[in-house]
Amino acid sequence: MKSGSQSDTDSGAGERQTPCAEPGGTLPVPPAPSITSSMREGLSIYPGGAASPYTPTSPLSLSQTSSMRSFMKVPTGQQSAAASCRLPLPPPSQPSSPLSARGSVKRRDSFVSSPCRPADTGRPAGEGLDFLTYLPYEIAMVIVIHADFPAITTIAKVSRSWNRFSRDNAVWRRLFLQQREWRTQRAMATAASHSTRPRRPPGSALSISPALSAFDAATSGASTPRVGDGELHDGAHLATVAAAAAASRGDGAAASLTSRILSAYAGSSLRPAISLQHMVAPSPTPGAMPGPGSSSSHQQHQQLLQRMPRAPPDWRYLFQQRLELDRHWRSGTADVHILTGHADSVYCVQYDHDKIVTGSRDRTIKIWDSGTLECLRTMTGHEASVLCLKYDDTVLVTGSSDATVIVWDWETGAPRLRLASHSAGVLDVAFNDEHIVSCSKDCTIKVWHRATGRLLRTMAGHRGPVNAVQLHGNQIVSASGDSLIKMWDLRTGELLRTFSGHTRGLACVQFDGKTIVSGSSDQLIKVWDAKTGRCKQTLRGHKDLVRTLHFAGGTRAVSGSYDQTIKVWDITTGECTLDLKDMHTSWVFDVQFSASRIVSTSQDQKIILWDFAGGLDVGDIN
Amino acid sequence: MTVVRLQAADGRLFAVDPAAARMSTLVQNLIDDVGPGSAPIPLPGVPGPTLARVLEYCTHHRDDVRLQKDVEDLQRDDGLVEPWDRRFMDVDDDAMLRLLCAADYLGVEPLVDLCCLSIARIIRHLPVDAIRQRYGIVDDFTDAERSLIAAEAQHLA
Numbered sequence: 001m002k003s004g005s006q007s008d009t010d011s012g013a014g015e016r017q018t019p020c021a022e023p024g025g026t027l028p029v030p031p032a033p034s035i036t037s038s039m040r041e042g043l044s045i046y047p048g049g050a051a052s053p054y055t056p057t058s059p060l061s062l063s064q065t066s067s068m069r070s071f072m073k074v075p076t077g078q079q080s081a082a083a084s085c086r087l088p089l090p091p092p093s094q095p096s097s098p099l100s101a102r103g104s105v106k107r108r109d110s111f112v113s114s115p116c117r118p119a120d121t122g123r124p125a126g127e128g129l130d131f132l133t134y135l136p137y138e139i140a141m142v143i144v145i146h147a148d149f150p151a152i153t154t155i156a157k158v159s160r161s162w163n164r165f166s167r168d169n170a171v172w173r174r175l176f177l178q179q180r181e182w183r184t185q186r187a188m189a190t191a192a193s194h195s196t197r198p199r200r201p202p203g204s205a206l207s208i209s210p211a212l213s214a215f216d217a218a219t220s221g222a223s224t225p226r227v228g229d230g231e232l233h234d235g236a237h238l239a240t241v242a243a244a245a246a247a248s249r250g251d252g253a254a255a256s257l258t259s260r261i262l263s264a265y266a267g268s269s270l271r272p273a274i275s276l277q278h279m280v281a282p283s284p285t286p287g288a289m290p291g292p293g294s295s296s297s298h299q300q301h302q303q304l305l306q307r308m309p310r311a312p313p314d315w316r317y318l319f320q321q322r323l324e325l326d327r328h329w330r331s332g333t334a335d336v337h338i339l340t341g342h343a344d345s346v347y348c349v350q351y352d353h354d355k356i357v358t359g360s361r362d363r364t365i366k367i368w369d370s371g372t373l374e375c376l377r378t379m380t381g382h383e384a385s386v387l388c389l390k391y392d393d394t395v396l397v398t399g400s401s402d403a404t405v406i407v408w409d410w411e412t413g414a415p416r417l418r419l420a421s422h423s424a425g426v427l428d429v430a431f432n433d434e435h436i437v438s439c440s441k442d443c444t445i446k447v448w449h450r451a452t453g454r455l456l457r458t459m460a461g462h463r464g465p466v467n468a469v470q471l472h473g474n475q476i477v478s479a480s481g482d483s484l485i486k487m488w489d490l491r492t493g494e495l496l497r498t499f500s501g502h503t504r505g506l507a508c509v510q511f512d513g514k515t516i517v518s519g520s521s522d523q524l525i526k527v528w529d530a531k532t533g534r535c536k537q538t539l540r541g542h543k544d545l546v547r548t549l550h551f552a553g554g555t556r557a558v559s560g561s562y563d564q565t566i567k568v569w570d571i572t573t574g575e576c577t578l579d580l581k582d583m584h585t586s587w588v589f590d591v592q593f594s595a596s597r598i599v600s601t602s603q604d605q606k607i608i609l610w611d612f613a614g615g616l617d618v619g620d621i622n
Numbered sequence: 623m624t625v626v627r628l629q630a631a632d633g634r635l636f637a638v639d640p641a642a643a644r645m646s647t648l649v650q651n652l653i654d655d656v657g658p659g660s661a662p663i664p665l666p667g668v669p670g671p672t673l674a675r676v677l678e679y680c681t682h683h684r685d686d687v688r689l690q691k692d693v694e695d696l697q698r699d700d701g702l703v704e705p706w707d708r709r710f711m712d713v714d715d716d717a718m719l720r721l722l723c724a725a726d727y728l729g730v731e732p733l734v735d736l737c738c739l740s741i742a743r744i745i746r747h748l749p750v751d752a753i754r755q756r757y758g759i760v761d762d763f764t765d766a767e768r769s770l771i772a773a774e775a776q777h778l779a
Contacts, residue, residue: 128715128757129716129757130757130759131741135719136726139738143738146738146741146742147742147743147746150778153775153778154748154749155753156771156774156775157750157771158753159761160762160763163771319778323778
């Protein structure tokens with residue numbers, strides 16, 4: 001497969017044609033120490049853009065090459081090549097440099113030719129290649145993103161050019177989204193919330209041109225719904241802006257690869273990160289909009305211009321705020337609010353960023369404002385304690401000791417349907433778009449048609465009261481006083497699997513489709529693989545019955561117990577990461593958490609809200 | 623089943639399986655534009671030995687199903703590098719960098735990703751001094767900048 005010309009393994013030949021030396025190949029020894037030391041100087045003035053004495057302005061003549069090779073590792077000499085190597089090059093139009101007698105082509109301007117140096121790894125310091133500075137920006141970015149947090153804080157300290165990456169908003173966006181827990185939490189946040197714009201701390205570095213910030217917003221806005229930028233950019237318009245920008249950077253066949261890289265790593269900034277020396281407050285110039293080539297209306301154009309001054313979110317800032325929020329969770333730093341109003345034990349709660357809904361032994365349901373914490377409304381309808389509730393945008397469903405399930409109309413606040421069939425108190429409810437599932441002290445689970453209230457099916461199989469039920473997809477998971485968890489098919493009522501392991505009755509269960517978390521009178525919390533039935537983890541710590549759990553995917557679970565404490569757990573390690581005690585003065589009946597809050601209710605008639613986001617700007621999550 | 627002929631910068635010729643050659647979008651585009659012919663496709667941007675390595679990768683992965691990668695899938699993956707790839711990337715810094723440049727030039731996206739990942743894995747655990755030493759980087763911060771950076775790092779500690 002070799003051509004007739006010089007093979008690469010030819011050793012000893014001083015004039016190697018291929019600019020790239022193979023490991024073990026020989027290169028000429030640097031001829032004079034003076035060159036070596038001055039080229040090191042050249043290193044230090046890079047990457048300010050200052051020219052090094054060796055910047056090739058024209059293809060090098062061979063007479064220079066042997067001495068040039070000794071400093072080929074210095075990226076300064078390749079500044080122009082580096083710039084051109086943003087695009088994979090088609091064969092260059094410049095004349096190739098004059099060659100040795102061997103006659104093979106030497107492409108000086110190809111960036112691939114640059115890293116030539118002896119490949120012995122035992123080289124002394126100062127002879128490596130500063131690859132991050134040398135590579136095309138998009139590729140260097142990928143390396144930094146893969147290196148992840150916290151390595152980026154180290155990268156920030158290496159040199160000025162490395163520091164660029166730690167100031168690049170697109171990089172921080174990727175790092176943020178790479179934090180799996182935070183992504184899960186964002187999914188948990190309700191869609192209805194309007195996020196507040198993150199405050200930018202003084203001196204933050206973000207002067208982005210409006211066009212580029214638009215590109216960033218378009219690509220980030222498209223894939224991640226709300227991220228602190230409730231911006232409603234016209235996606236189509238911005239897409240054309242972005243395409244024009246991308247196209248103008250490429251040429252020939254190379255452009256497709258560039259734009260593919262750009263689109264693959266969407267959100268990447270098209271401009272170099274702001275240098276350390278130029279940290280200014282953002283002052284974008286509206287009106288610097290490129291190409292009116294789009295077909296958007298004038299009104300949309302105006303809207304866009306109005307929005308221009310608002311740059312995309314400062315992801316580094318958001319990252320840092322979330323990190324701080326995680327710290328608060330670890331240390332228990334929270335603002336505590338106590339809501340009173342119910343006349344008896346509060347059995348159940350559900351909340352979102354607008355409201356908190358609670359049900360009580362006093363037979364009422366109260367709706368509280370999440371912000372002011374005032375009670376907005378009290379709903380009556382049940383003839384006995386309200387034991388459980390669930391709601392979504394359109395319905396509220398409650399279960400009671402009076403053995404009925406009520407489906408409430410949110411607007412009127414009055415009961416719409418009353419589902420009666422159970423012969424004892426309804427202990428838990430779950431629903432989806434079409435079905436309501438209820439479970440009861442009478443040991444059965446019932447499936448109802450949500451719209452009409454018709455009873456579709458009864459599943460009897462548990463030997464004790466069914467204390468909790470969960471619905472995910474077409475699977476029902478139930479937990480009973482008989483110490484078993486059972487999984488049922490919603491459509492057929494068929495029993496799919498039984499999970500045994502607890503030694504006493506179960507009080508609560510959570511199911512997200514993949515993982516089941518259960519709490520029991522045996523004081524343990526168990527984490528199960530829903531598919532295999534295997535118990536993956538047992539969480540120990542509570543000193544009494546575990547009465548309530550909340551788990552929504554991710555690694556965090558929160559439990560409440562008759563021991564009057566609330567504990568936060570990492571279900572992968574089994575560690576209890578936070579223990580909230582001395583707040584409730586009696587049994588904890590229900591608990592729910594979100595990215596920045598925990599809400600718990602108790603027999604002591606109190607509803608307690610723990611807010612971990614005090615002082616933090618985490619407006620995009622609840 | 624024809625074979626695709628490629629010519630490296632130094633004139634070395636390679637004959638590869640078309641499926642392997644197609645992993646390079648540059649080669650694929652050239653074939654599509656120029657049509658299959660008997661003349662070898664010149665790749666002046668890639669020297670012989672490096673091209674050999676790239677083709678070794680492409681040949682091994684030629685039957686891989688190419689998933690439409692969701693942008694948001696760019697995530698840490700250490701566990702997902704197959705053993706063959708790990709061995710393939712067990713080379714020194716120069717070779718890795720050359721491979722990355724060649725893969726970028728040729729448009730072999732999975733290999734670009736693999737190289738970036740491998741380099742990232744090296745620098746991920748190195749302290750600042752070790753990075754500077756290994757890659758010959760000079761600390762060019764002014765004192766003011768250095769203290770500013772230290773202050774910023776505090777927030778993210």
